[in-house]
Amino acid sequence: MLELTSRRTPWHRPNWRAGTLEIVQEMLSEALIPGTKDRTLKEMYDHMSRTLKKDEAAQSVQPQLCSALKNYGKKQGKDSFNIQLATEFFNDLQHSYLENWAEILGSEKKRISLDVEGTAKRIISHTLYRGMSPNSIYKFLEDYKQSNKRCTLSELVLQLDEREKQPLKTFTFAVPVTAAPEFLHGPSPCDPWLNASELKQWKHKHSPHTKKVQHHGGFLLSVQARDISEAAEHAQRKNMEIASRLRIGSTTRAAIASGMWSQDSGSCFPALSNRGRPGLKLQAFRRANVLHKLELGPQIRNVLAVLDASQSKDSHAGIVNGWTAIEALVVGPEEADYCGAERFAYILAASYFRTELIWIAKNYGKNMQTP
Known part of the structure; x- marks a missing residue:
């Protein structure tokens, strides 16, 4: 488990x-x-x-x-x-x-x-x-x-x-931003947003022993959960949506900081769940010895353009763009759409057993004692 x-x-x-x-x-x-x-x-x-x-x-x-x-x-x-x-x-x-x-x-x-x-x-x-x-x-x-x-x-x-079966409780987090959105420059920020000085006072009161983060204000986020770990995961998921909206709609390049503070436990949690994950790596270009080429066909260019968008820290955007790229690779221009689903099912099934066998072989080789 x-x-x-x-x-x-x-x-x-x-x-x-x-x-x-x-x-x-x-x-x-x-x-x-x-x-x-x-x-x-x-x-x-x-x-x-x-x-x-x-x-x-x-x-x-x-x-x-x-x-x-x-x-x-x-x-x-x-x-x-x-x-x-x-x-x-x-x-x-x-x-x-x-x-x-x-x-x-x-x-x-x-x-x-x-x-x-x-x-x-x-x-x-x-x-x-x-x-x-x-x-x-x-x-x-x-x-x-x-x-x-x-x-x-x-x-x-x-x-x-x-x-x-525990009843849900309300947990509150303060989420700082690295640049102040336009509406934080006014005399009274929109609720539940706090300007830099208000957020500093909030942290001093509710989470005084956590690491300081350079910020320009932030917002208070309340979620319903059974415990603090579950609440942090819900908050991280919500922060992903808010971060996308700020990145697209703000003119000040406002972005969510790396950490957020909990009012209930007084501790610090990562504000974005997939921050720091490694980007997608493709070995096909190196294996085909075309990594050095400056010109590629239109289909490969389209796939690369979609894969570049899949490097987003937003998981839903990565999934949508990744699937579109897979369809572009496995379906020809004159083939039916279901061909892509069938071929990808074959690839996934084969990849599962290949990865499982490699994982077993590596663990066996690591633990096997040779004379």
């Missing part, structure tokens, strides 16, 4: 699986959308049924939930008996899911036949689906690992369940 939530985990090792409840909710949502094809609903139902049967923690409601959705007809509507029954079973499973896993892990007879990695992925998928952040889960598990306290795995899952 630590590996599934760690930031240092290689791309092919994290959790790529949707949670059981997430799949059930998707089925419930799609069933109520007018015009959804019968074939699509049947494929989703079959996938949901297989997922429920394989999930040991869902066995208590699996027959009833599958029966209710199987008997549902599109003409019945959201107020139909079958939909209401399925929703009730879904809510019951949502409340007791981790409790069920704790009971299974506490029974030696049931525990011995479990798929270890599959169990970890199902538990982590559920906690992420319920809104907990990977950083918060990782910190909880790492703190337990480093402490002297010892408990059973069943008790640990119950503690995770308690954290997941």
Whole structure:
């Protein structure tokens, strides 16, 4: 579970699986959308049924939930008996899911036949689906690992369940900016913005022992979360959106500083989650011995232009531009769009096993003792 939530985990090792409840909710949502094809609903139902049967923690409601959705007809509507029954079973499973896993892990007879990695992925998928952040889960598990306290795995899952069911609290961060936007030059800044002197007083009151950051004012950001780690991640995500708006709309080149201060813990957190990540590196030009060439074809120029935009610190912009670049590479001008999806699926599948085998080989070679 630590590996599934760690930031240092290689791309092919994290959790790529949707949670059981997430799949059930998707089925419930799609069933109520007018015009959804019968074939699509049947494929989703079959996938949901297989997922429920394989999930040991869902066995208590699996027959009833599958029966209710199987008997549902599109003409019945959201107020139909079958939909209401399925929703009730879904809510019951949502409340007791981790409790069920704790009971299974506490029974030696049931525990011995479990798929270890599959169990970890199902538990982590559920906690992420319920809104907990990977950083918060990782910190909880790492703190337990480093402490002297010892408990059973069943008790640990119950503690995770308690954290997941905690009510949300409000956390406030002060986020400094490196250049003052136009509206901070006025006599009274727009709420919740603070000018440089007001932000300095705020820091002295709420976070006096943290490192000082050169700034020209900033803003107060409040988020809802279960703990400070989760709150910091939500704030970082929000800061990415605000940073994009300031970069595009401000004439003073206002930018968010590297750190932000917490009113609740008095500590400092990174203001932008992906600051300092390495940029994209391509080895294809060096392998093809064309890195030194000054002129390339129009298709390669277009790809490079899109990839340059993907170096943005905004993850959503990087994903959109990266996918556009991939489509430009794998689809010809006269080919259908689906060719790109099929080819990229082949590339991704092959890359997964190649990377996994290289990772295993490197670890084996490092740990193998040679005479």
